[in-house]
Each structure stands twice: as C-alpha cells, then as structure tokens.
Amino acid sequence: MADTPSVFSVLPRHLAIIMDGNGRWAQARGLARSEGHKAGAETVRTIVAECCRLSISYLTLYAFSTENWSRPKTEVSALFALLVEFLRRELPLLQEKHICLRTIGAVEALPLAQRSALAHAVRATEGNRAMVLNLALNYGGRQEILRAVRNMIHDGLAETSVTEEVLAGYLYTAGQPDPDCIIRTSGEQRLSNYLLYQSAYSELIFSPVFWPDFGVSELHRALQEYAGRTRRFGKC
Ligand code: IPE
Ligand code: IPE
Ligand code: MG
Numbered sequence: 055m056a057d058t059p060s061v062f063s064v065l066p067r068h069l070a071i072i073m074d075g076n077g078r079w080a081q082a083r084g085l086a087r088s089e090g091h092k093a094g095a096e097t098v099r100t101i102v103a104e105c106c107r108l109s110i111s112y113l114t115l116y117a118f119s120t121e122n123w124s125r126p127k128t129e130v131s132a133l134f135a136l137l138v139e140f141l142r143r144e145l146p147l148l149q150e151k152h153i154c155l156r157t158i159g160a161v162e163a164l165p166l167a168q169r170s171a172l173a174h175a176v177r178a179t180e181g182n183r184a185m186v187l188n189l190a191l192n193y194g195g196r197q198e199i200l201r202a203v204r205n206m207i208h209d210g211l212a213e214t215s216v217t218e219e220v221l222a223g224y225l226y227t228a229g230q231p232d233p234d235c236i237i238r239t240s241g242e243q244r245l246s247n248y249l250l251y252q253s254a255y256s257e258l259i260f261s262p263v264f265w266p267d268f269g270v271s272e273l274h275r276a277l278q279e280y281a282g283r284t285r286r287f288g289k290c
Pocket of ligand 2: 075118119242
C-alpha cells in the first residue's frame with residue numbers, strides 16, 4: 055500500500071531529479087544501454103504520477119544534458135526517439151492528471167521531430183494546473199546562465215538594474231520557485247551542470263538505486279530524508 059501524502063511532514067514544492075544509471079542498469083543485465091533508457095522512461099511515468107498524487111507543484115527531470123551530445127551518435131538518436139515515443143504515449147496521462155509540460159534547455163537545437171513533438175505537448179497541456187513538469191533537454195546550467203547574461207545585455211539592462219531576481223527571471227525557470235530538493239540516483243554525488251543557479255539552497259539527496267529501479271518506495275524514502283533535513287538558509 056502506497057503511503058498517503060499526509061505521511062510526509064513537509065514536501066518539496068519543487069523537486070528536481072537527476073535520473074542517472076540507465077546505462078549501468080542495462081549493462082548489469084547484459085542489455086544494450088538503450089534498453090536501460092527504455093526502462094528509465096517507464097520510471098518517469100511512475101514518478102511523475104506519484105509526484106502529482108502527492109501534490110508536488112513543480113517536478114524537474116534531467117533528461118539530456120548539453121554534455122550528453124558527446125555520447126555515441128546511436129545512443130543520442132535512441133534517446134531522442136524515446137522522447138518522441140514518450141510524449142506520444144504519455145500525453146493522455148498528462149492531460150488526465152492536469153500536468154503542464156514545459157521544457158528547460160536549448161530545445162531549439164534538438165532535431166525537428168523532437169521539437170515538434172515537444173511543442174505539441176507543451177501547447178496541449180499549457181492550461182493544466184495540477185503540477186508543472188519541466189523536462190530538462192539539452193540543458194546545461196552554465197549555458198543557461200550565459201544565455202541569461204547575453205539576453206540581459208541584448209535587452210540593454212543597466213548595470214544597477216541587474217539584481218538576483220532579474221537574473222533569475224532570465225533563466226529557463228523564470229517565475230518558478232527554486233528546487234527545494236534535488237535527488238540523484240545511481241550513487242553518483244555531483245550536479246553534472248544541473249540547475250547551478252537555482253540549487254543554491256537545495257537539499258541534495260543521493261540514492262544508490264539505478265533510475266530504472268527507482269520506484270515509489272525509493273521516492274518516498276528520499277522524501278522522508280528531505281522531510282528530516284533542517285534548512286537554515288544561513289541563519290543559526
Ligand atoms: C541517465 O543514465 C540518462 C541520461 C544521461 C540520458 P545514463 O545513461 O547516464 O546511465 P549511466 O550513468 O551510464 O549508468
Ligand atoms: C547527468 O547524467 C545528465 C542526465 C541525467 C540527463 P550523466 O550521466 O550525463 O552525468 P555524468 O557524466 O556522470 O556526470
Ligand atoms: Mg550517467
């Protein structure tokens with residue numbers, strides 16, 4: 055029986071996840087890495103549905119980093135094919151659960167089929183209010199900050215008018231709260247260029263479980279760990 059939302063004394067308003075370990079999950083089974091990504095897409099469905107059930111307002115999933123282009127072409131293509139398939143298959147779930155899909159990252163550099171599928175799903179769900187699901191695609195924190203600085207210069211902002219809030223408004227996550235909690239699966243303990251500006255005070259939770267095996271109980275374990283943290287924001 056799944057825990058009810060009331061089990062958690064406090065939940066993150068914005069949860070971000072670094073979905074890592076698909077390749078190792080597959081390799082451990084003698085499968086191709088792409089099979090790990092396929093299994094990982096199933097986990098996305100489960101975790102999105104559970105976060106929505108728990109009334110988490112924002113969920114941000116790291117799906118493809120600016121550095122992931124350096125993987126073999128075949129793996130990049132397999133990931134992109136999976137994205138289109140995922141959007142086609144899961145759009146009904148997003149609609150049923152009133153989830154608003156957004157993207158963060160340089161999606162304009164993705165191939166046409168991926169851009170079209172994303173644009174369609176984003177448009178179709180833009181009025182949904184239960185949860186915002188940000189997919190980080192061709193996303194890099196440094197690229198995001200650089201883009202923000204360039205756009206501020208382009209807009210002719212005066213030096214004194216550039217505040218933390220103004221800069222935040224130029225990020226892909228403009229208008230959204232910073233992630234309260236970032237979970238990374240697969241035992242790796244680094245940010246890998248994820249949400250560098252927004253993660254200033256995020257609680258970091260590391261799970262040893264590979265992403266395809268990260269289920270509702272692992273999510274609950276991570277959320278319990280988050281609920282037990284004392285967030286001080288510099289105060290004593
Ligand atoms: C995460 O799994 C998915 C993406 C980065 C797209 P990996 O593919 O990084 O899996 P590992 O870390 O090699 O096991
Ligand atoms: C981070 O995972 C990117 C995504 C989960 C999309 P990576 O597997 O690419 O990160 P590193 O290379 O281990 O730092
Ligand atoms: Mg990895």
